[in-house]
Amino acid sequence: MPFDLDPVYLIYALAAASAVLFVEAIYLTFFSAASYRTKINRRLRLMEDQPDRESVLVQIRRERGLTSGGLYRLPVQSLNKLVLQSGLSMGLPKFLLVNAAIAAAIFAGVMWYRADLFEAALAAGGTGLLLPLITLKFKRSRRHGKFGAQFPDALDLIVRSLRAGHPVPVAVSMVSREMPDPVGSEFGIVSDEVTYGADLETAMRNLYFRVGQEDLPLFVTAVAIQTSTGGKLSEILENLSGVIRLRFKMRRKVRALAAEGRFSAILLSCVPLALFAVLWVLAPEFYTSVWHVDFTRYGLGTAAAWMLAGNYVMYRMVSFKI
Numbered sequence: 634m635p636f637d638l639d640p641v642y643l644i645y646a647l648a649a650a651s652a653v654l655f656v657e658a659i660y661l662t663f664f665s666a667a668s669y670r671t672k673i674n675r676r677l678r679l680m681e682d683q684p685d686r687e688s689v690l691v692q693i694r695r696e697r698g699l700t701s702g703g704l705y706r707l708p709v710q711s712l713n714k715l716v717l718q719s720g721l722s723m724g725l726p727k728f729l730l731v732n733a734a735i736a737a738a739i740f741a742g743v744m745w746y747r748a749d750l751f752e753a754a755l756a757a758g759g760t761g762l763l764l765p766l767i768t769l770k771f772k773r774s775r776r777h778g779k780f781g782a783q784f785p786d787a788l789d790l791i792v793r794s795l796r797a798g799h800p801v802p803v804a805v806s807m808v809s810r811e812m813p814d815p816v817g818s819e820f821g822i823v824s825d826e827v828t829y830g831a832d833l834e835t836a837m838r839n840l841y842f843r844v845g846q847e848d849l850p851l852f853v854t855a856v857a858i859q860t861s862t863g864g865k866l867s868e869i870l871e872n873l874s875g876v877i878r879l880r881f882k883m884r885r886k887v888r889a890l891a892a893e894g895r896f897s898a899i900l901l902s903c904v905p906l907a908l909f910a911v912l913w914v915l916a917p918e919f920y921t922s923v924w925h926v927d928f929t930r931y932g933l934g935t936a937a938a939w940m941l942a943g944n945y946v947m948y949r950m951v952s953f954k955i
Contacts, residue, residue: 674817675722676809690825693818696724703826703839718845719772720815729765736761773845776815780846781881783816788852788874795867801856802827819844834860848877894951898944905940 679689691701698716700706706725707713721728740757747753787808794804802824809821819840826836837853851873859866912919923929 674809674812674814674821676818676821686825687829690822690829693822696722697843698725714842714845715766715769715773717843718776719769720776721769721772732761732765732768735764777844777846780815780819780844781848781877783812784846784848784852785874785877785881787812787816787820788870788877792867792871792874795870801833801859801866815844832860848880851876891951894947898947898951901947902940902944905936 676689676693679692680686683689694701694703695706698706698713698721705713705717707716716725723731736757739760740753743756744750744753790808790811791801791804794807795801799807805820805827806824809817809824811817812820822843823836823840826839827833831839834853834857837856841849841853852870855866855869855873858864859869920929
């Protein structure tokens with residue numbers, strides 16, 4: 634026979650396939666519902682444990698760096714605004730504690746490797762100052778992207794609710810129940826603030842201060858004008874949803890066109906590091922012979938700074954505001 638199959642290997646293959654199917658059956662039986670529940674926004678998850686909406690509102694505000702009344706907690710307004718718009722859910726004290734632990738680990742690692750207190754303190758201090766800011770800025774950027782992708786669907790949900798005869802607060806509450814984070818929790822906070830005495834315009838402006846996404850001012854202005862002067866809000870929001878979708882599509886198109894520049898920046902940044910690692914492995918004496926010379930560190934520091942400056946220029950060249 635041109636193809637002779639050993640029955641033993643066939644039995645092994647069938648047994649492996651049976652094991653995979655068995656594990657998949659267990660997952661679909663016990664964990665599919667749990668996976669679906671994780672898609673619910675954080676506000677609704679908190680309300681499962683404590684049904685009191687006011688307590689949930691206070692907890693979310695404190696996690697985001699606000700007081701129980703919704704005011705800034707930190708004295709530096711720009712830093713407090715960054716913490717607020719990043720959507721930090723673990724709480725600011727815990728976040729700072731994690732960053733302090735990472736800085737301490739960097740200090741211990743540099744001290745063990747270099748045995749220089751000044752260099753270890755400099756590395757730990759730089760990590761302790763830059764890492765929280767970089768992390769918060771990254772989280773804010775990613776949150777803005779997720780909010781912008783979900784926002785048109787939220788507007789469509791509000792439009793359908795308004796056309797069904799519901800008032801704006803009820804439509805906003807519906808978004809908080811149906812949408813995942815970050816839109817679901819943010820509109821839930823708006824609903825809670827209106828429930829506990831704030832007017833709709835103030836709650837909407839607080840929404841913009843908490844999120845800071847660039848599409849929100851149009852929505853907030855439309856709701857404020859409708860609240861004060863009246864008008865057909867459903868048509869305005871429907872047109873706004875279409876405009877936001879077109880802008881989102883244009884951003885994706887521009888990002889695709891600028892992919893070549895981003896890839897060039899990444900490649901040009903990785904090549905020196907890769908060559909350094911290869912030479913360190915293949916010819917360790919190439920660097921160890923001059924590593925103790927002060928000029929080597931100055932040269933490497935200058936090269937790293939020059940490379941970062943080039944990366945920043947290339948980043949600005951491929952970043953477009955639409």
